[in-house]
Amino acid sequence: MEARNLRNxxxxxxxxxxxxxxxxxxxxxxxxxxxxxxxxxxxxxxxTGLQNYHRMFFEDDLFFKALYNTxxxxxxGVPLSLLCGLGVALLLxxxxxxxxxxxxxxxxxxxxxxxxxxILWLWLLNPDIGLVNVVLHHLGIAKPPAWIADPLWSKxxxxxxxxxxxxxxxxxxxxxxxxxxxxxxEAASLDGAGILQKLRNVTLPMITPVILFNVITGLIGSxxxxxxxxxxxxxxxxxSTTFYALDLFNRAFQDFHMGxxxxxxxxxxxxxxxxxxxxxxxxxxxxxxGGENR
Amino acid sequence: xxxxxxSSSRRQKNAFAPFVPGAKPFHLTIFLIAFSLVSCGRxxxxxxxxxxxxxxxxxxxxxxxxxxxxxxxxxPNIHVRLLSQFGNSGYQKVRIAFAGDSTPxxxxxxxxxxxASYAQRGVLTPLDAYLKASGxxxxxxxxxxLRKSLRVDGxxxxxxxxxxxxxxxxNRDIFEQSHVNENQVLRSxxxxxxxxxxxxxxxxxxxxxxxxxxxxxxxxxxLVFGGKWYDPAKGVITANDPHNVAALRWMTSFxxxxxxxxxxxxxxxxGSDYSASGPFFVGKVAMRETGEWAGxxxxxxxxxxxxxxxxxxxxxxxxxxxxxxxxxxxxxPKACRHKEEAWEFLNWITSEKPVEKFCETIGNVPALVAAxxxxxxxxxxxxxFAVALSQGENAVGPPGIAIWPTYSREIARTEESVIxxxxxxxxxxxxxQRRMETEFRETKEDLSR
Numbered sequence: 001m002e003a004r005n006l007r008n009x010x011x012x013x014x015x016x017x018x019x020x021x022x023x024x025x026x027x028x029x030x031x032x033x034x035x036x037x038x039x040x041x042x043x044x045x046x047x048t049g050l051q052n053y054h055r056m057f058f059e060d061d062l063f064f065k066a067l068y069n070t071x072x073x074x075x076x077g078v079p080l081s082l083l084c085g086l087g088v089a090l091l092l093x094x095x096x097x098x099x100x101x102x103x104x105x106x107x108x109x110x111x112x113x114x115x116x117x118x119i120l121w122l123w124l125l126n127p128d129i130g131l132v133n134v135v136l137h138h139l140g141i142a143k144p145p146a147w148i149a150d151p152l153w154s155k156x157x158x159x160x161x162x163x164x165x166x167x168x169x170x171x172x173x174x175x176x177x178x179x180x181x182x183x184x185x186e187a188a189s190l191d192g193a194g195i196l197q198k199l200r201n202v203t204l205p206m207i208t209p210v211i212l213f214n215v216i217t218g219l220i221g222s223x224x225x226x227x228x229x230x231x232x233x234x235x236x237x238x239x240s241t242t243f244y245a246l247d248l249f250n251r252a253f254q255d256f257h258m259g260x261x262x263x264x265x266x267x268x269x270x271x272x273x274x275x276x277x278x279x280x281x282x283x284x285x286x287x288x289x290g291g292e293n294r
Numbered sequence: 295x296x297x298x299x300x301s302s303s304r305r306q307k308n309a310f311a312p313f314v315p316g317a318k319p320f321h322l323t324i325f326l327i328a329f330s331l332v333s334c335g336r337x338x339x340x341x342x343x344x345x346x347x348x349x350x351x352x353x354x355x356x357x358x359x360x361x362x363x364x365x366x367x368x369x370p371n372i373h374v375r376l377l378s379q380f381g382n383s384g385y386q387k388v389r390i391a392f393a394g395d396s397t398p399x400x401x402x403x404x405x406x407x408x409x410a411s412y413a414q415r416g417v418l419t420p421l422d423a424y425l426k427a428s429g430x431x432x433x434x435x436x437x438x439x440l441r442k443s444l445r446v447d448g449x450x451x452x453x454x455x456x457x458x459x460x461x462x463x464x465n466r467d468i469f470e471q472s473h474v475n476e477n478q479v480l481r482s483x484x485x486x487x488x489x490x491x492x493x494x495x496x497x498x499x500x501x502x503x504x505x506x507x508x509x510x511x512x513x514x515x516x517l518v519f520g521g522k523w524y525d526p527a528k529g530v531i532t533a534n535d536p537h538n539v540a541a542l543r544w545m546t547s548f549x550x551x552x553x554x555x556x557x558x559x560x561x562x563x564x565g566s567d568y569s570a571s572g573p574f575f576v577g578k579v580a581m582r583e584t585g586e587w588a589g590x591x592x593x594x595x596x597x598x599x600x601x602x603x604x605x606x607x608x609x610x611x612x613x614x615x616x617x618x619x620x621x622x623x624x625x626x627p628k629a630c631r632h633k634e635e636a637w638e639f640l641n642w643i644t645s646e647k648p649v650e651k652f653c654e655t656i657g658n659v660p661a662l663v664a665a666x667x668x669x670x671x672x673x674x675x676x677x678x679f680a681v682a683l684s685q686g687e688n689a690v691g692p693p694g695i696a697i698w699p700t701y702s703r704e705i706a707r708t709e710e711s712v713i714x715x716x717x718x719x720x721x722x723x724x725x726x727q728r729r730m731e732t733e734f735r736e737t738k739e740d741l742s743r
Contacts (some may be wrong), residue, residue, distance in 0.1 A: 038740055041393050042415045046743060128501075128563035146559040151715075237558065238715045239707065253386050255700040256411060256737075 443691025
């Protein structure tokens, strides 16, 4: 009976198990093997040891440029979207008339397709006829930035565009804000706390688990930044938007260097893993879970 | 089975029971797998079906479909099924199909500049024997650039139905207003530079209203200046050929007319060349590099615009009218299941009448010399000119080396780093030479295994 139950259970779970092994486990292990090979994606791979890794760290300038561009997006993009998402969520947590409509309006951009967003922002950020620069002109800025046409401004332009999608994070913050017990605010008021003190000593500590979640997902998302650059700039101008994932994609699918691209993927995985571990370690100091005594 | 015929509560444990009374999940699964395998293996009588992948879309796809319908009507033994693999994802699918040996029977989703990459990796069928058996004379029938670029290591690996041309169109009204003599401009790159300066117009605040001309694509201008990217006789990379350096320096000299950043911002405001907001149609540029398709769009979006055209002007030791051509190539993958039928279709679709019909519909230059002489391509002076250019000896295709997709992308990056990034042309091309030599050597070693 036990054996039959086990067999039936395995049979019903088989689609998932097969999917995991065939579509996840095998490709992951295969890519690890390919990362030590010269492999063009067509002919059989040839073992070359650490050659791909050596080239990546000692001979490939574009690799470091792509890594720098990606780290830029992580360092500036994650805190920026965190602050904006939280800021909007705090505003939308007020009890005012039509609040549901405001929440919908702020959330909507985050569910529009990335490609459609990218095309829209291509027009908005157009240096000559874009709406952003037209407004800046009216505000008295005679020489507004050329945005995605200028290597200095291309990454800030993409960061600006990223704020368009803070609605996703905002909804999560909003849910967390509504779970903060009202009694804590009442107690703080009795103690004479003002709005800022309540925010600092009640709201923020109570939503730190959600902040941690958004930091980690934002971090991983920023390290994998791809679609917007692929659609809008294709890495230009002057490689200023060649991000790690875009560079990896080009190596694999344009240059026939699947082995090298696999090595890049593993290095990216290790970087993301390291950053995530560091964030988790640091969270012991700043994340508060209900019921904890500190 | 008996075990599940007990109480109703036990019967509910068998999820298949409601559909097949008494069936065991294990048995049913085996039955379904066996049934699927038997169904897959069954072959129906009738014409052999071959699968054809194309990267063409919209009216080009419809035109292909029309030709295929004609082929299917006139060849009862074969049925061609056309599948669209449009866009970048379509072309990536090609790579994956080759990797998995699960290719269609024939495809036109390979770019000319990728042909050598695939051919040298042994995934394409050489066509020489088929051409010979069908009485085709490849060297006589196809335009010179294709004769070279469709051959890899001496063998023909693909055939084409279209080719392209590359030249400059200019706005006669702007030339007259700017006192530019059109007969002078086409004589030399220096004259083109002077005409560009004369036609460039800025507003009082310094913002650009129009620029005369800005050369694009070093890969082409290097050829115009007499340069080359690869020396097939010696089998070496020639990225820093002195003519290539001269071409890049000349292209960079246009920064003296318009600041490169200003030019880049201005260019970002350009609409597509295939739309009514194309910069040439709306007067944002006086001259524009274009191809044979320009006639169709000029007629559609700017029917009253007075224009002329000329080949890319070359210096004395250069190649007048030279350009780099790329385009879709038909190939028969080595892993395909119906080679003979695929060839029968390829032989038909690359013959004169279908080529003529397709190129006329989509406004492209035909790949066949004879088709180019058909009245349809000799009606308009612009198309006549384009056909003549495409059939000239200075039309150059990809150099037939496996690293060309990477190499051509790196050429574009180098061009950008010099023109907009301020790098020295010689140093940048020397650096490119070093990188591509390594890439070439390593790829050659890999391919010789």
